[in-house]
Amino acid sequence: MLLDVRNLTTEFTTPEGARLRAVEGVSFTLGRGEALGIVGESGCGKTTAMLSLLRLLPAAGRVVAGEVLFAGDDLLRLTPAELRERRWRDLSIVFQGAMNALNPVRSVGDQIREAILAHMPWPRDKVGARVSELLELVGIPAWRAAQFPHQYSGGMRQRAMIAMALACNPQLVVADEPTTALDVMVQAQIIDLLDRLRRDLDLAMIIVTHDLGVVAEACQQVLVMYGGRVAEHGPVERVFAAPRHPYTQMLLKAFPTIEHRGAPMVGIPGSPPRLSDLPAGCRFHPRCPLAVERCRVETPEPRAVGEGHVAACHLV
Amino acid sequence: MSRSDYIIRRIGMAALTVVFAVVMNFFLFRVLPGDPAKAGIRDPRLTAAAQQSIRERFGLDKPLLINLEGNPFDSQFFRYFGNLLQGDLGISYNFNRPVADLLRERLINTVLLVGVGEVLAIIIGVALGLLAAWRRGTAIDVGVLLFGLFTWALPTFFLAIILLIIGSTFLGLPVAGIRTAGGASDPWSQIVDVGRHMMMPTLTLTIILLGEFMLIMRSSLLEVLSEDYILTAKAKGLSDWVILRDHAMRNAMLPMIALIALTLGFTVSGSILIESVFSWPGLGSAVFEAVGRRDFPMLQGAFMLFTVSVILANTAADLLYAALDPRVSV
Incomplete structure (x- = not known):
């Protein structure tokens, strides 16, 4: 077991002093060479959960409970110096590359070099060779290392970001919406690349995405989040073939598939709850067509519904 | 556009702006009210002949832009421009020094x-x-x-x-x-x-x-x-x-x-x-x-x-x- 996240709970403090629970009781485990997809609508706490386990939350956010065991050590209890040392070496993150994840005034090669030198005191030529190797690994010609992010296309920026994430041979890569804002062809290339790297380098990977197709293609496990909590979690084939939570069922129906061509796409009416105004009981009950009285008062805990498959719903 | 093009263009623009400013600078002071020949020496007894000699001394008797009688470039404007190129900004009325x-x-x-x-x-x-x-x-x-x-x-x-x-x-x-x-x-x-x-x-x-x-x-x-x-x-x-x-x-x-x-x-x-x-x-x-x-x-x-x-x-x-x-x- 490479990563064991237990009961991760994160709160934000508003300027007025109110405490909002953005992530509550999230648990999962991940082995080497395995990919986990985290899905859910915007505002369901997917990114916050990832930033929590990497300890990259903004100042207003704080992990209030839980453990993040990485190769046996709790990342949440490391000192800042220990944490700095392990970042990028053990686990790295790929942000949405179309945004400003690369510094616009420094060359791409320079930024990869910086990541290497922060952790390994290598001589100049060795670092240079490594930068070229990394760029070529993701399909970027090595001479483009001297170029700046604005001279790259969106897809190339994303691949450069991936190359940078691999710089120090991490065991886990977290990709936060790696395909958002890219066109469909490029999305497919990025997903293929991530999948290939996972196999070749035996990487563990967490992919946060809105795109269920990405999960189907590149992940072994899927974790569905709603309102900051885990709605359903399990092996991709099982969850996609037999979703147990009403939210997962509706999410899958809202997504077009080639196999069910002609079947109507059904959206989920309403929107996810605001953190400042979470409903009592099951957080999904205001939008759930199957909701009964119990759902309005009692919060469902995740329970096993199959091998490695859990769902948090009173009706299962 | 390459970086050297950018640098050359910026410097060219700056040079052009300086020339424009120099021309503007000349006319700005010619449209100001008040006769500089009288302002230099604040004496109501100043005779017309003395005023005329001050004008001649500072070149204020020349035509403003183009001299239509004689050498066309013998005007206030071209003298100003020519002197400027030699680093000569004229003589101060007040201090009587360059x-x-x-x-x-x-x-x-x-x-x-x-x-x-x-x-x-x-x-x-x-x-x-x-x-x-x-x-x-x-x-x-x-x-x-x-x-x-x-x-x-x-x-x-x-x-x-x-x-x-x-x-x-x-x-x-x-x-x-x-x-x-x-x-x-x-x-x-x-x-x-x-x-x-x-x-x-x-x-x-x-x-x-x-x-x-x-x-x-x-x-x-x-x-x-x-x-x-x-x-x-x-x-x-x-x-x-x-x-x-x-x-x-x-x-x-x-x-x-x-x-x-x-x-x-x-x-x-x-x-x-x-x-x-x-x-x-x-x-x-x-x-x-x-x-x-x-x-x-x-x-x-x-x-x-x-x-x-x-x-x-x-x-x-x-x-x-x-x-x-x-x-x-x-």
Whole structure:
């Protein structure tokens, strides 16, 4: 077991002093060479959960409970110096590359070099060779290392970001919406690349995405989040073939598939709850067509519904 | 477009602007009311013949633009232009000495005052702005913010007078000028003497400039610190200091460079108020006197110097900007 996240709970403090629970009781485990997809609508706490386990939350956010065991050590209890040392070496993150994840005034090669030198005191030529190797690994010609992010296309920026994430041979890569804002062809290339790297380098990977197709293609496990909590979690084939939570069922129906061509796409009416105004009981009950009285008062805990498959719903 | 194209184009534009300013400068003083021949000597008994000889001496009897009788280039405009190319800015009506020499003497004093004030304001302003942004929301931040807003809103002449009073009454500093008349002659005491004279004018300029630098630096850095690449840098395991130095500062300095260049261009002329209050013998007070005495050649020369310094500062900022930000010029 490479990563064991237990009961991760994160709160934000508003300027007025109110405490909002953005992530509550999230648990999962991940082995080497395995990919986990985290899905859910915007505002369901997917990114916050990832930033929590990497300890990259903004100042207003704080992990209030839980453990993040990485190769046996709790990342949440490391000192800042220990944490700095392990970042990028053990686990790295790929942000949405179309945004400003690369510094616009420094060359791409320079930024990869910086990541290497922060952790390994290598001589100049060795670092240079490594930068070229990394760029070529993701399909970027090595001479483009001297170029700046604005001279790259969106897809190339994303691949450069991936190359940078691999710089120090991490065991886990977290990709936060790696395909958002890219066109469909490029999305497919990025997903293929991530999948290939996972196999070749035996990487563990967490992919946060809105795109269920990405999960189907590149992940072994899927974790569905709603309102900051885990709605359903399990092996991709099982969850996609037999979703147990009403939210997962509706999410899958809202997504077009080639196999069910002609079947109507059904959206989920309403929107996810605001953190400042979470409903009592099951957080999904205001939008759930199957909701009964119990759902309005009692919060469902995740329970096993199959091998490695859990769902948090009173009706299962 | 390549970078060298950009540099050449910027310098070309600057040269063109200077030529335009020189032409404008000529006409500006020709449309001003008042007869310079009478203004130079304020004596109602001045005879017509004497006025005529003054006009001839300063070339004011020539046609303005083109001489239609005789050599077409024998006009005020072309003589001005030709002299300018030789570095001749004319003779001051008031001092009866070459304007170029007068300006040179005054420029040194102004550059001394503005240079020290500007450098101090940049260092303190950037440092305090940085500190405020880094400690956002703390008492330090609030203090810097209030101080910045207060000094930014403060009128220059008001602060100058207050500091003049404080300096002379409580600190025993000299009230006016740059040197003590009849002071010691060895170089060291002269430096100390100039330093004592400089203290309050420099402090005034520093405080006046400081507020804006602090506030712009603070907001610029806050904006940069919220960018995604700062989070990337943090995730890479870089220390706070390295992130600040290598990722935040350089990006945050970009708007600062434009601001510094802008104020640098204007402080050469903008220290008029400070120089007047402290009787500092710089360009500003020279302009102030020249306006009072209708000393047109002096004003013309000073205006040209101001224009050229603003253009130079802006061009320097553009080039520096291009060197720091690879996105420029593509």
